[in-house]
Amino acid sequence: MDSITPQIASAQDILSRIFGYNSFRGDQEAVIDHVIDGGDALVLMPTGGGKSLCYQIPALCRSGLAIVVSPLIALMQDQVTALQQLGVKAAALNSTLPYGEILAIERGMRSGELDMVYVAPEKLLTDGFLNLLDQCDLSLFAIDEAHCVSQWGHDFRPEYLQLSLLKERFPWVPRIALTATADGPTRQDIKERLHLSDARAFVAGFDRPNIRYKIGLKAAPKKQLTDLLEREHAGQSGIVYCMSRNKVEEIAQSLSEKGFNALPYHAGLSKDIRAGNQDRFLKEDAVIMVATVAFGMGIDKPDVRFVIHLDLPKSLEAYYQETGRAGRDGLPAEAWMIYSMNDVARLYHMASQSDAPEAQKRIENRKLEALLGFCETTRCRRQVLLEYFDDNPIEPCGNCDTCLTPVESFDGTEAAQKALSTVYRTGQIFGSAHVIDVLLGAKTERIEKLGHDQLSTFGIGKEFIKQEWRSIFRQLVALGYLKVDMEGHGSFQLGEDCRPVLRGEKTVWFRRDPAKKTRASLRSHY
Ligand code: ADP
Ligand code: ZN
Secondary structure (H helix, E strand, O other): OOOOOOOOOOHHHHHHHOOOOOOOOOOHHHHHHHHHOOOOEEEEOOOOOOHHHHHHHHHHHOOOEEEEEOOOHHHHHHHHHHHHHOOOOEEEEOOOOOHHHHHHHHHHHHHOOOOEEEEOHHHHOOHHHHHHHHOOOEEEEEEOOHHHHOOOOOOOOHHHHHHHHHHHHOOOOOEEEEEOOOOHHHHHHHHHHOOOOOOEEEEOOOOOOOEEEEEEEOOOHHHHHHHHHHHHOOOOOEEEEOOOHHHHHHHHHHHHHOOOOEEEEOOOOOHHHHHHHHHHHHHOOOOEEEEOOOOOOOOOOOOOOEEEEOOOOOOHHHHHHHHOOOOOOOOOEEEEEEEOHHHHHHHHHHHHHOOOOHHHHHHHHHHHHHHHHHHHOOOOHHHHHHHHOOOOOOOOOOOEHHHHOOOOEEEOHHHHHHHHHHHHHOOOOOOHHHHHHHHHOOOOHHHHHHOHHHOOOOOOOOOOOHHHHHHHHHHHHHOOOEEEOOOOOOOEEEOHHHHHHHOOOOOOEEEOOHHHHHHHHHHOOO
């Protein structure tokens, strides 16, 4: 085994001598330098970005023992074995070890023989372990999967909250927190809860340039799906995400009937069926996995050529995670999504049903608006997506639908005024279906019963078809001129900034609905 002389080995040295790599990737070098100098860091990098080296190299460059906190006990031993094979003196402490081994590791920690010890948070926080740490020369704390400290994240672990005591108890030991998923609110939450307000944040490398982003409207989803698969993805592997188990079954069956090799995956299937389908997806060619979000965690298949969303994901973070399963091999891949106003209403409804505290609801609402804004944007999708993660700004990417087919926009001030005043005149208690009926002058039972055919806005919107009005309403929501009621079933309320629009002091630009070009074909669907 090579012995490492920590004080004189440079980061570059360790990178090549121990890990066998020539150069650092992305932010790695900056993070490593910062931590070696004793600074705290918050590192956001996508999965596979190379987070481990960000703490492993400082652990070897600084003298003393590094403590790595990770919730994934199952993966800890693998990491430690890999490090040991490289000649690094690492160990994983968990309660399943024989007593003798635990004692040996504790001895190695005290004597300074060990460079790195992996430990679960609940173990770290025991009095016994903290007392042990008092007797060790510590080089740093690495907190992996740091989003677990946040309730806004998707994997909250209460024991992570107490990791804040590391700062009080060992103020001289630098701390580095790492995660692959964290948008603005989650990141802020991590900083506050782990007492990392002075930590330098490193955010980078979220771009997946080989993924082409495309987002369209749902008209006839099954036909849109098969058209796309036949036209652009014949013979390829991919994932089709659906909201519900029933829909997964329905879509998988409909694809199978059309001759595709499609398999269902959702939590309602037996363990054996799930494992079997997952195995076929990984091993066979051209398998299409039709799945709920239950599918995908930890799946490492490099040649997934497409990820399709037939329903809106929960948030932009979820969208990024799910689409990120495409094109791991770096070859061209597609992320394609279709959505409708009903999807949007359903998400708002689900958010309103949660019994989360007000503050959390507000954040969920904001996340939803960000997702909608992304869908309706007239800008480069990648720019909007990377801005959401605060990644470095980029030029329009040339590899998303809005870049490839510049969005036609039109002055929609008058349309906005008609829409907003109809919402106002119908009492701000209806969703898009009824409000659009009023605009189109439809003689529905509800309109006659409520006397809404007497309103001054009745029938003033005949220049647009129903589908176009739906798009306009979505964009009014995305622009903040309309709010979707959290309590009711997606009824509209006027947003705060809509006065200047109603008074004609502000021009509103809308994305020209792609539906416009195929009006005739759309009429048959509605
Ligand atoms: P993360 O924890 O961010 O998901 P890992 O730390 O597991 O990512 O790294 C992902 C892969 O990239 C690993 O196989 C790792 O060895 C490799 N890797 C990391 N940094 C470099 C580098 N600078 N050069 C080459 N390969 C690297
Ligand atoms: Zn683009």
